[in-house]
Amino acid sequence: MRLCLYAVSSIWKRDMLRLSRQKSRLLGSLFAPFFLLAFLGLGFRRVDLLPGMDTNYLSFLTPGMMGMTLLSASNATSFFLLLDREVGFLKEIMVTPISRLSIILGRAAVGITNAMIQSLILLLAGLVMGMKLSGPAGFLFALVFIILIASTFIGLGLSLASFMKDTFSFGLILNFILYPFLFLSGALYPVDRFPSYMAPLAYMNPLTYGIDGLRYSLLGTNSFNPALDLSVMAISCVVMLSLGAYLFEISEVE
Amino acid sequence: MIFVENENYNINDDTHYNMDKSAISLKNLCKLFQGVQAVDCVNLEIETGELFGLLGPNGAGKSTIIKMLTTMLRPSSGTASILGHDIIQERDAVRSCIGVVFQDATLDKKLTGKENLDFHAQLYGLDRDVRRRRIDEILELVDLRDKADVMVENYSGGMQRRLAIARGLIHHPRVLFLDEPTLGLDAQTRRSIWEYIKELNVREDMTIVLTTHYMEEADHLCKRVAIIDHGKIIALNSPQELKNSVGPDTIIMQIKYCNELFLASLSSFSEIMAFDASEGQIVLQVDDAQSRIPQVIIEACMNRVTVISVRAVEPTLEDVFLKFTGRSIREGENTGDLTTKKCLQRMGS
Numbered sequence: 001m002r003l004c005l006y007a008v009s010s011i012w013k014r015d016m017l018r019l020s021r022q023k024s025r026l027l028g029s030l031f032a033p034f035f036l037l038a039f040l041g042l043g044f045r046r047v048d049l050l051p052g053m054d055t056n057y058l059s060f061l062t063p064g065m066m067g068m069t070l071l072s073a074s075n076a077t078s079f080f081l082l083l084d085r086e087v088g089f090l091k092e093i094m095v096t097p098i099s100r101l102s103i104i105l106g107r108a109a110v111g112i113t114n115a116m117i118q119s120l121i122l123l124l125a126g127l128v129m130g131m132k133l134s135g136p137a138g139f140l141f142a143l144v145f146i147i148l149i150a151s152t153f154i155g156l157g158l159s160l161a162s163f164m165k166d167t168f169s170f171g172l173i174l175n176f177i178l179y180p181f182l183f184l185s186g187a188l189y190p191v192d193r194f195p196s197y198m199a200p201l202a203y204m205n206p207l208t209y210g211i212d213g214l215r216y217s218l219l220g221t222n223s224f225n226p227a228l229d230l231s232v233m234a235i236s237c238v239v240m241l242s243l244g245a246y247l248f249e250i251s252e253v254e
Numbered sequence: 255m256i257f258v259e260n261e262n263y264n265i266n267d268d269t270h271y272n273m274d275k276s277a278i279s280l281k282n283l284c285k286l287f288q289g290v291q292a293v294d295c296v297n298l299e300i301e302t303g304e305l306f307g308l309l310g311p312n313g314a315g316k317s318t319i320i321k322m323l324t325t326m327l328r329p330s331s332g333t334a335s336i337l338g339h340d341i342i343q344e345r346d347a348v349r350s351c352i353g354v355v356f357q358d359a360t361l362d363k364k365l366t367g368k369e370n371l372d373f374h375a376q377l378y379g380l381d382r383d384v385r386r387r388r389i390d391e392i393l394e395l396v397d398l399r400d401k402a403d404v405m406v407e408n409y410s411g412g413m414q415r416r417l418a419i420a421r422g423l424i425h426h427p428r429v430l431f432l433d434e435p436t437l438g439l440d441a442q443t444r445r446s447i448w449e450y451i452k453e454l455n456v457r458e459d460m461t462i463v464l465t466t467h468y469m470e471e472a473d474h475l476c477k478r479v480a481i482i483d484h485g486k487i488i489a490l491n492s493p494q495e496l497k498n499s500v501g502p503d504t505i506i507m508q509i510k511y512c513n514e515l516f517l518a519s520l521s522s523f524s525e526i527m528a529f530d531a532s533e534g535q536i537v538l539q540v541d542d543a544q545s546r547i548p549q550v551i552i553e554a555c556m557n558r559v560t561v562i563s564v565r566a567v568e569p570t571l572e573d574v575f576l577k578f579t580g581r582s583i584r585e586g587e588n589t590g591d592l593t594t595k596k597c598l599q600r601m602g603s
Binding site: 003006007010013014017018021022087088089091092093094095096097098 | 324325326346349350352354356358359360362364365369373374376377378379421
């Protein structure tokens with residue numbers, strides 16, 4: 001157990017060291033959400049598009065774009081794990097006595113850190129553009145949601161990565177996942193505005209609850225009960241991460 | 255040209271090795287890849303402290319054996335044990351006592367040499383002080399101390415290989431696996447890695463198993479060699495014994511003014527098993543070329559024959575492979591006449 005934690009921290013430290021040398025990787029998944037935030041948020045700022053929304057659109061959009069950042073940063077984690085396998089670095093770790101689980105947990109920890117840094121940079125950008133925060137306590141609560149969202153999608157990425165041996169087709173698949181999850185999550189407008197045939201899909205999407213939770217923490221507005229948000233995210237985080245770890249582990253045994 | 259074959263050789267002559275002394279023991283180890291028998295029921299005992307070589311052409315199953323022994327692949331049937339730990343049942347115990355340097359060893363190019371070693375040492379649970387001491391020690395050993403803080407992407411091929419070997423040694427394994435340790439390296443780097451491997455074996459009393467398709471490498475380094483072809487061990491012995499099993503040595507002399515007297519005196523030598531004289535050249539087959547050369551030269555002088563040059567040609571492991579498989583170890587190579595080929599090889603090197 002102690003050795004396992006030690007290994008997780010070693011893997012985390014190694015990747016943080018790499019990350020600090022590859023700044024582009026750190027900022028890689030920030031561009032799309034940043035531009036969406038800037039163009040949509042600033043463009044629609046003066047338009048009272050959505051009656052019933054008690055904040056301006058930019059404030060409403062920022063948590064949604066943080067969700068998008070978390071989604072793509074988490075996907076990048078499994079992409080890099082797959083890349084490590086392809087170049088053979090994973091093999092070098094596999095011959096050491098550390099458990100498979102600690103390799104995956106170490107990588108998940110890296111992904112969570114990376115996703116967290118990116119989403120906080122985006123939050124900062126939102127604040128600069130004129131978003132209003134509700135209070136400091138909400139910020140800490142938002143961190144919890146950030147971790148839960150990141151873990152859920154790292155789990156999903158790992159599950160998919162176990163079926164895909166080819167790194168590049170996996171990269172393509174990730175794009176197909178990103179947009180449906182994003183658009184069906186209430187990131188751009190509230191879920192109750194969804195057409196009736198689309199709403200069920202949004203209710204099945206864990207990101208819906210994650211973004212709603214973020215919005216509640218940061219702005220104080222919400223569509224669902226925050227307790228529901230938290231419990232849905234906690235359950236999906238545990239389920240997806242264990243499923244991902246399990247599938248990835250068995251995919252290693254030839 | 256006929257080589258006298260030594261029929262005393264027996265593949266199973268390793269049975270006298272005491273089981274307790276075995277560092278590695280393979281029992282009917284098999285691996286099937288989509289119906290193809292990559293490793294075909296291999297039985298083998300490798301002694302503690304032995305420098306053992308698996309020699310064979312590409313695709314013979316050497317790397318597959320190594321992958322199974324290092325717990326990276328699960329055998330289709332049969333098993334093996336390393337220092338008494340079963341490779342299927344006790345994977346973690348096996349992993350903690352072995353070091354592995356893969357054929358395509360992958361280092362983290364975005365880290366420095368030191369950081370690479372430190373990361374790997376951490377995975378074996380070594381604490382900070384031990385890590386620092388071992389890293390210094392090992393960088394000294396592989397002669398990379400002045401490059402310790404250089405990013406690995408700026409290392410040359412030979413330096414990367416040395417670092418990969420250093421990484422395999424950082425936790426002081428009792429058994430070290432080297433998969434094609436000098437593949438693609440230049441002659442000078444290869445020599446220094448050879449010396450280094452030998453030193454490790456002797457000084458640390460480390461059991462070392464290496465795979466190679468370079469004859470000279472197996473010949474130069476290994477105490478015993480198993481020649482592998484199509485997933486089977488086809489010959490197993492010390493390099494010297496294996497070469498002796500192929501047949502006699504050859505002496506090739508360039509001479510001037512050859513006369514019947516000289517030829518007659520050569521045929522009276524009991525050590526000379528066969529000889530063949532043609533225009534200015536005499537090819538002799540003897541038991542030991544090096545020690546027969548002086549006698550032959552003396553004989554030539556006494557018969558007033560001028561010797562221009564003398565060359566001794568001894569069988570190589572290549573010839574051993576040829577003998578057991580009927581083909582050359584490098585696929586597609588035209589085997590041709592053995593002596594001419596060997597002469598060409600000698601001249602080339």
